[in-house]
Amino acid sequence: MSHGKQFTLYTHAGGPNGWKIAFVLEELGLTYESIYLDFTKGEQKAAAYTKYNPNGRIPAIIDHKNSDFVIWESGAILLYLVDKYDPEHKISASTELDKYRQTQWLFFQTSGQGPYFGQAGYFLVIHPEKIPSAIERYMKEIKRVWGVLDGVLKEREWLVGDHMTIADTAFITWNESGKGMFMMSQEGYDFEKEYPALAKWHNAMINRPKIKNLLAEKAAIAPPHH
Template sequence: MSHGKQFTFYTCKRGPNGWKVALVLEELGLTYESIYLDLDKGEHKAPEHTKHNPNGRIPTIIDHKNNDYTLWESDAILLYLAELYDPEHKISVVDANEKFQQLQWLFFQASGQGPYFGQAAHFMRYHSEQLPSAQERYNNEVKRVFGVLESVLSKREWLVGGKMTIADLSFIPWITRTHNTFLATEFPATAAWNSKIRERASVKKIQETLAAVNAA
């Protein structure tokens, strides 16, 4: 593979975690070649990918300007990109205490938002039978996570450091149009935060790319 761009980026067309990494790559002006793995065909589990990512999931990056350094797990990738390629701290923090708060939010996104939002979507849209108890459980968890965000964002504009960081960006691709139906009324500060981030040029570009690759 020719490495005209800095990163090879293994992702998929729909998964929020891949688009989360794409957002940060765009924010930092980094060049990358996206390889969209077909999850239905199991391409993420194929040897061509698992040789880079033994977990067989997306996303995975290879940094060709750092000796083909390979990394997987989306929030670990965000931290790597911020640490190495955000010297001006445009979307990351400097203060040691704030770094731990940034890490706190990334852990919460990975352990709280991602799994619960994913399970809610699964039981609402993809499960082979309707299970109201499972739908109720995970929809309640979705609202619990939004409640945590609301409790903080109702008091300040951003999650950490008084500015938008990778912590804020990590949540955005998981927030769907379905969530927007109740965000404005139940979680107005979170709705405003989400809308503000979605007005950024990088987010609009990623939304256009998302629409284009899924229309192909």
Template sequence: MSHGKQFTLYTHNGGPNGWKVALLLEELGLSYESIYLDFQKNEQKQSPHVDYNPNGRIPTLIDHKNGDFVLWESNAILIYLVDKYDTEKRLTVTDEKEKHILNQWLFFQASGQGPYFGQAFWFLFYHPEKVPSAVERYQKETARVIGVLDGVLAKSPSGWLVGGKFTIADLAFLTWNRGAVNVILKDFEGGEVAKKYPAFYAWHEKISARDASKKIFAVQESLKK
């Protein structure tokens, strides 16, 4: 099977986890084709996607230059891409202890940030009934996660999570952070994320200002039209 692009990325036009993978592909200068699944039609649970990903969630990545190797779970994909294609180790670390710290942050993103922020969005916009207590719970959890990041980043001389430089540990948080800053916490307890969590906000803005980030944001906006 011949493919013009090295990777096929099954994703969703609004799903933060899919954009996370696209962001790293852009950072590494790798060629890919995005297939945006329609969640309203339940395409993520149907063939051909579910043939690759039995969990029926996005993202799913196929590496056509590595025997059509298939991988799902966004942070597993990030680790794969830097291990195989970041030959200069620009976006990862080489020190043994720092590798474990990097993985720690990826686990925190997957177990803490993603689920809590996702539930906040669900109860704010998609749950069939209004449940104020659930909205408040997940807004508070969103603020707590951001507070953890802010406290660590405030003590980091470089302003990054690990290795004194930008890595996939930082990148993994960006797409969900945007939702928190712009939506979840916009009007929560007076808003003002930048003032309450200055180290976090400075870090978020640094990542957002990268060329790959700006390119991905532009693609996102184009899909809304």
């Protein structure tokens, strides 16, 4: 089977985790086709997709130039992409110790940011019954994660080394989601005033041309509540 693009990216128009992969593919100049699964139709749980990702979640990628290699879980995909396709370390750590630090921050994002921010969004927006204790718990977790990042970024420009890496870009979409939740739930909320170092770092990334274009694309096609 012939493919014009190197990668197929299985993703979702609004889901933050798929766009994390698109940022890196774009920054590395890799060609890909995005297939947006329709969650309302259960496409992420259908056999046509679970043959690639048995967990039935996005994202997953197929690398057609590497024997149609399939990998899922966003953190694992990001590591694969830079290990295979970023020999110049444009957006990845270059020293041995910084590679471990990069993995450390990726683990923090995938286990400490994504799930908590996602639960905050679920209880704030999607769950039919308003449960104040659950909303409070997860909104506090957003603040905790942001506090960790802001404290570290007061001391340095990027999380690892001297330039932007996947350790940084992995946080973008969930940060955007968190900002939206606070603006929705707290009138007059000022992200930049609350977390100035975090905001400076975040803004530096979302104003990069390729990332800015993808965020505009996401805004245009995302369903409500994302």
